[in-house]
Amino acid sequence: MDGRGSDEAGLDLSGVGGLIGRPLDRAFFDRPSCEVAPDLLGRVIAHGPVAVRLTEVEAYGGPGQDPASHTYRGRTPRNSVMFGEPGHVYVYFTYGMHFCANLVCLPEDVGSAVLMRAGEVIAGVDVARSRRLTGGNGSSAGRTARTVPDRDLARGPARLAVSLGLVREHNGLDCCSAGGRIRVFEGAPVDPSLVRTGPRTGVAAGAETPWRFWIDGDSTVSPYRPHVRRQRTRV
Template identity: 60%
Template sequence: MGVGELSSAALPRSFFDRPSHEVAPDLLGRVLVHGGLAPDGLADEDGRVAVRLTEVEAYGGPGEDPAAHTYRGKTPRNAVMFGPPGHLYVYFTYGMHFCANLVCLSEGSGAAVLLRAGEVVSGLETARARRSSGKPVADRDLARGPARLAVALGLLREHNGLDAVLEGSPAGRPRDSVTVLAGLTPDSAAIRSGPRTGISTAKETPWRFWIDGDPTVSPYRAHTPRRRNAAATSVGAAPRS
């Protein structure tokens, strides 16, 4: 994870009230917690999992980014992306996976950052149990990829729309809540960017950001056409529902 101490200070809403391609690299090293916070922030508790983000992708708004769910405008499915910044947008893909995103820019903008991978820094046993499916999973793979990250954190459809900005006392945060903490950010020299993963349009837009050399970063995969019944694998490919 690198040198230094994780900060349990919560990020303010203003952090997310910026274009998604500016928020995305600044999210690297931040910690997403699912579960009520203890007074000391990251202390383990049954059901609480915290992931330090190591890979993300930015997606723009309507008419701007043809790879975004919101490109054609607001729908019941993507409505959360048009809400206030700092909320969680969770969607279901390929009839089997959930993926999580953080909404950016002011209400009505329709932009977000997809959370692609991270390191589990608290709640390891809970994350291992969620990810094992009867077989042991290496710690580096617990949240390596957007669907795995959502499973490790226990994020499901009912968490779509949760406010990830902490207001008030951490000890008073509900158990089934999400919070983004300051964490431990990498040196700027360690941040890399490149094309987004697995999308068929706007393929060359370099809005995928990751921490260079971190073992939890997922491998890059170019888009491969496939038959599908549901939405695509990232916030990026336009949904068919």
């Protein structure tokens, strides 16, 4: 790729181009995840024809040894992306059927990231909906045959990943390079008085750490769920 002209090779955001501002550079992510997370609210992540305005995020990892983070027990093949360069995408598979997408923070060798929990699809709504209906990313998250309301398209981390079409193969992609398939844009500023913080959803360890950030009153924010230990299925 020659860069020029292919910058938006996979991105077709002509419809919202004026509303999402310029792409964020790597310096934006070169901070602790708990600092980047609230700053990501109102930002826009785009992959192909789909763009999502983030309304809910959670911070994980960092120097404080976060027991809820995948990086808590050190570097592994699975989480190595989180220890890599900031501004990359960390996609992981969980519960046997869901993908979740994170944005890596801090310099290399420090494992931390921000989980994108929910957002509003502002471009490529039709594409996002068809992915949800067909299970577009290979997971079964889209198996429903019913129509998905707009506000539910990216309401929840796995749904957000499906709408954006993010799967394992996107793990480690750079979203701060000009030729990248995934980019994050500055979006529109969010009224700071509307930003709320609280305990992270579904987290067992470190549940008391208020590293969940969301835009108060936004209908696309996912409902809070405390961690529930799964019952072992025995016959």
